Amino acid sequence: MPDVFYVLVCVMITAFVVLDGFDxxxxxxxxxxxxxxDERRRVHRAIGPFWDGNEVWLLAAAGLLFAAFxxxxxxxxxxxYLGMVLVIWLFIGRxxxxxxxxxxxxxxxxxxxxxxxCAASLGLPLTLGIALGNLIRGxxxxxxxxxxxxxxxxxxxxxxxxxxxFTLASGVVAVLATSLHGAAFLAWREDGPxxxxxxxxxxxxxxxxxxxxxxxGAATFVFAGPAAAAxxxxxxxxxxxxxxxxxxxxxxxLSGKGRARDAFLASAGFLATTLASIAAxxxxxxxxxxxxxxxxxxxxxxxxxxxxxxxxxxxxxxxLACTYxxxxxxxxxxxxx
Amino acid sequence: xxxxxxxxxxxxxxxIVFHYLFPQLTMGLALLVCVMKGIGVFxxxxxxxxxxxxxxxxxxxxxxxxxxxGIPMEFQIGMNWSRFxxxxxAVIGQTLGMESLFAFFLESSFLGMLVxxxxxxxxxxxxxASVALFVGSWxxxxxxxxxxxxxxxxxxxxTNARGALxxxxxxxxxxxxxALVEWAHVMCATVVTASFVVSAVGAYYxxxxxxxxxxxxxxxxxxxxxxxxxxxxxxxxxxxxxxxVAKHQPVALAAMEGRFTTENAAGITLIGQPNVQxxxxxxxxxxxxxxxxxxxxxxxxxxxxxxxxxxxxxxxxIELLYYAFHIMAGIGTIQIAIMGFARALLLLRRLERWxxxxxxxxxxxxxxxxxxxxxxxxxxxxxxxWLVFGLFRTSEGSSTKVHSGxxxxxxxxxxxxxxxxxxxxxxxxGRVLRDGPRDLDSDGHAEKAHA
Numbered sequence: 161m162p163d164v165f166y167v168l169v170c171v172m173i174t175a176f177v178v179l180d181g182f183d184x185x186x187x188x189x190x191x192x193x194x195x196x197x198d199e200r201r202r203v204h205r206a207i208g209p210f211w212d213g214n215e216v217w218l219l220a221a222a223g224l225l226f227a228a229f230x231x232x233x234x235x236x237x238x239x240x241y242l243g244m245v246l247v248i249w250l251f252i253g254r255x256x257x258x259x260x261x262x263x264x265x266x267x268x269x270x271x272x273x274x275x276x277x278c279a280a281s282l283g284l285p286l287t288l289g290i291a292l293g294n295l296i297r298g299x300x301x302x303x304x305x306x307x308x309x310x311x312x313x314x315x316x317x318x319x320x321x322x323x324x325x326f327t328l329a330s331g332v333v334a335v336l337a338t339s340l341h342g343a344a345f346l347a348w349r350e351d352g353p354x355x356x357x358x359x360x361x362x363x364x365x366x367x368x369x370x371x372x373x374x375x376x377g378a379a380t381f382v383f384a385g386p387a388a389a390a391x392x393x394x395x396x397x398x399x400x401x402x403x404x405x406x407x408x409x410x411x412x413x414l415s416g417k418g419r420a421r422d423a424f425l426a427s428a429g430f431l432a433t434t435l436a437s438i439a440a441x442x443x444x445x446x447x448x449x450x451x452x453x454x455x456x457x458x459x460x461x462x463x464x465x466x467x468x469x470x471x472x473x474x475x476x477x478x479x480l481a482c483t484y485x486x487x488x489x490x491x492x493x494x495x496x497x
Numbered sequence: 498x499x500x501x502x503x504x505x506x507x508x509x510x511x512x513i514v515f516h517y518l519f520p521q522l523t524m525g526l527a528l529l530v531c532v533m534k535g536i537g538v539f540x541x542x543x544x545x546x547x548x549x550x551x552x553x554x555x556x557x558x559x560x561x562x563x564x565x566x567g568i569p570m571e572f573q574i575g576m577n578w579s580r581f582x583x584x585x586x587a588v589i590g591q592t593l594g595m596e597s598l599f600a601f602f603l604e605s606s607f608l609g610m611l612v613x614x615x616x617x618x619x620x621x622x623x624x625x626a627s628v629a630l631f632v633g634s635w636x637x638x639x640x641x642x643x644x645x646x647x648x649x650x651x652x653x654x655x656t657n658a659r660g661a662l663x664x665x666x667x668x669x670x671x672x673x674x675x676a677l678v679e680w681a682h683v684m685c686a687t688v689v690t691a692s693f694v695v696s697a698v699g700a701y702y703x704x705x706x707x708x709x710x711x712x713x714x715x716x717x718x719x720x721x722x723x724x725x726x727x728x729x730x731x732x733x734x735x736x737x738x739x740x741x742v743a744k745h746q747p748v749a750l751a752a753m754e755g756r757f758t759t760e761n762a763a764g765i766t767l768i769g770q771p772n773v774q775x776x777x778x779x780x781x782x783x784x785x786x787x788x789x790x791x792x793x794x795x796x797x798x799x800x801x802x803x804x805x806x807x808x809x810x811x812x813x814x815i816e817l818l819y820y821a822f823h824i825m826a827g828i829g830t831i832q833i834a835i836m837g838f839a840r841a842l843l844l845l846r847r848l849e850r851w852x853x854x855x856x857x858x859x860x861x862x863x864x865x866x867x868x869x870x871x872x873x874x875x876x877x878x879x880x881x882x883w884l885v886f887g888l889f890r891t892s893e894g895s896s897t898k899v900h901s902g903x904x905x906x907x908x909x910x911x912x913x914x915x916x917x918x919x920x921x922x923x924x925x926x927g928r929v930l931r932d933g934p935r936d937l938d939s940d941g942h943a944e945k946a947h948a
Contacts, residue, residue, distance in 0.1 A: 208609070212564065213602065215605075216602055216605050219568070219571055220594070220602070222572070222597075223593045223595070223596065223597045223598070224598075226574075226575070226582070226586050226590035227586070227591050228590070230582055230583055230587055230590055230661075233575045234575055234582035234583040235579065237572060238575065238576055238896035238898050241576050241907075242903060244576050245907045247572075252569075252914060253914075255564065255565045256565065260921065263925055263928070304897045305897065306898060307899070462590065463587055463657060465663060465667070466588070466590070466591065466664040469591060470590075470594060473594070473595050473598065474594075477599050477602075480602065481602040484602050484603065484607075487606065491610070492609075
């Protein structure tokens with residue numbers, strides 16, 4: 161039963177990355193795909209109906225984690241305190257930029273909001289990627305949780321901080337992978353110059369993601385030994401880990417064939433399999449500790465009554481949430497109104 | 498000020514008070530928009546459709562700020578209150594998880610359709626989008642209120658070997674009598690807020706003559722809903738809530754009333770200043786027997802004073818609790834008077850001949866915001882010194898690994914950010930009010946924006 165919830169929490173996080181990932185990416189690429197204020201308005205319109213629903217997946221993932229593994233949520237949220245504060249501010253700043261861009265017609269200020277939107281769209285995957293890197297590397301857990309400063313030893317050898325070379329690499333992978341996803345989304349949903357530039361960016365971003373993935377993968381062996389060992393020895397981790405580059409290649413190939421929607425789906429598949437491979441290597445740990453023995457794993461679950469109740473409402477609520485996403489995608493047909 | 502608990506509490510208090518300024522209007526307005534939209538669609542009445550269109554615009558701006566300030570709330574429970582999360586997460590994680598899944602997805606999916614969909618959807622479907630927002634926001638409130646009700650009056654739990662809580666009965670937890678009463682009370686209060694805001698804008702448009710026809714529609718909806726909700730918020734919901742406090746948190750009731758000694762046939766204090774050092778209420782003006790009656794249903798019941806309880810279980814800020822409660826109750830009474838008088842004048846078709854009443858309606862919209870804030874302060878200050886009443890103290894709940902420097906850093910940041918958010922909100926709402934209901938096309942954009 162706790163393992164079921166481990167999988168469900170991972171599914172929710174994956175849904176968040178796959179969905180919010182494309183609007184992070186669209187924002188990150190804003191000034192590359194859109195040269196004029198009018199083109200930038202098109203990018204805003206393309207993600208307009210989706211972005212705030214997409215963010216809900218993160219809240220829902222956190223809610224499920226809370227219900228099923230409260231100790232893990234408590235340790236992670238308080239341990240990453242400063243990082244979480246940044247994430248919250250970035251979410252607020254980004255929402256503010258999107259809303260104001262919609263309400264204010266003035267060209268001067270529209271430019272300001274575009275810059276803010278782009279910066280926050282880069283900052284969020286960077287911060288969240290760094291957080292994921294921390295979970296893979298492990299955090300200095302003690303009995304009452306852990307605390308991490310922003311920086312300690314950047315080389316990652318001595319005292320642990322939120323940011324070191326390894327977690328930074330993982331953050332950069334997250335930025336590039338979501339950028340690719342955003343490009344694939346815009347290539348599918350937009351015609352005209354915005355769509356064309358997005359299409360041209362896809363193969364270049366695929367190369368960038370591939371290179372960074374190799375670098376980050378190698379860094380895992382140097383900086384995160386236990387996770388790397390699990391990644392190498394577990395069949396599920398290997399399978400998903402092998403599928404990921406295939407899907408990355410498929411995104412490139414499908415995009416070249418002009419099948420933009422399928423390329424977007426392949427990019428979504430790439431994100432999902434990458435995360436699945438990491439999840440398989442992390443299992444049963446929700447928060448990997450240094451030393452490993454203090455890690456918070458699935459055995460810290462909320463008790464069987466809580467899990468049964470949560471499974472019941474999740475079984476009703478999850479299909480509902482998926483239906484809403486389907487309705488919105490169908491209602492907001494390609495090309496926008 | 499090395500004590501981190503102070504900063505944890507201050508940050509949570511500040512962010513939640515600021516946050517709740519927005520949802521209270523969202524939730525009440527969701528109901529009123531449904532009503533306006535429903536009348537407009539089913540009676541094919543353009544005046545009501547235009548009213549709905551105008552309020553959907555205000556709703557959208559308000560909803561947006563509500564979401565932005567709501568994101569920190571869910572995370573802060575884990576960030577600042579990790580020991581509490583560990584202790585109670587198995588129980589309250591249920592409702593917080595359900596809120597995202599059942600309410601947030603519904604709201605975020607249909608908000609776009611409500612705001613931009615009038616031309617693209619059939620009238621009936623567009624009406625349904627407003628119903629979806631109403632259901633979503635009221636459901637959301639139930640989950641949050643149930644979470645709070647558990648902290649006020651824990652039911653349906655057991656304690657496990659590690660000393661943390663586990664769920665024992667999901668249905669008992671979800672149907673906590675405290676939650677049902679608190680939800681009804683809170684939802685009525687949201688309708689009061691929305692009614693005062695709608696009436697105030699209506700009065701402004703009638704007084705200024707800018708859009709008098711639309712203003713009249715707003716006044717009709719606002720004063721009707723306002724009178725009904727102002728009455729319901731006091732009786733039966735507020736009354737039931739007070740009886741629950743009297744039964745399960747007698748020490749909180751004593752502090753709310755500034756009552757230090759136990760008394761038979763206790764009177765209710767209208768005005769007075771609690772003097773905690775001298776253990777008495779200074780300059781009290783009382784209605785005899787009233788508190789006994791309100792709390793227990795007879796004029797002769799004993800109402801216990803703070804002296805009956807160990808001092809370590811007294812609420813930690815008796816003075817603020819006392820004033821919060823009295824301001825809430827006082828404003829609640831004034832609200833009934835204002836709405837009752839305004840609705841009666843409207844019924845007699847005299848309202849517009851009494852500009853003074855219109856001025857009163859226009860200027861009184863802050864009252865329900867103050868009353869609801871004080872109401873929540875009463876509930877949460879009355880719960881102290883407990884985080885989960887009778888089980889778990891607030892001082893045991895904060896994160897040990899987050900020090901004062903971290904918390905003050907985030908608190909200062911939130912203060913600046915929320916100041917900015919507040920200004921942006923006022924600016925955007927000001928624009929909607931300036932454009933007025935007349936100039937809107939069916940997509941909710943001001944027409945001049947297209948010109």
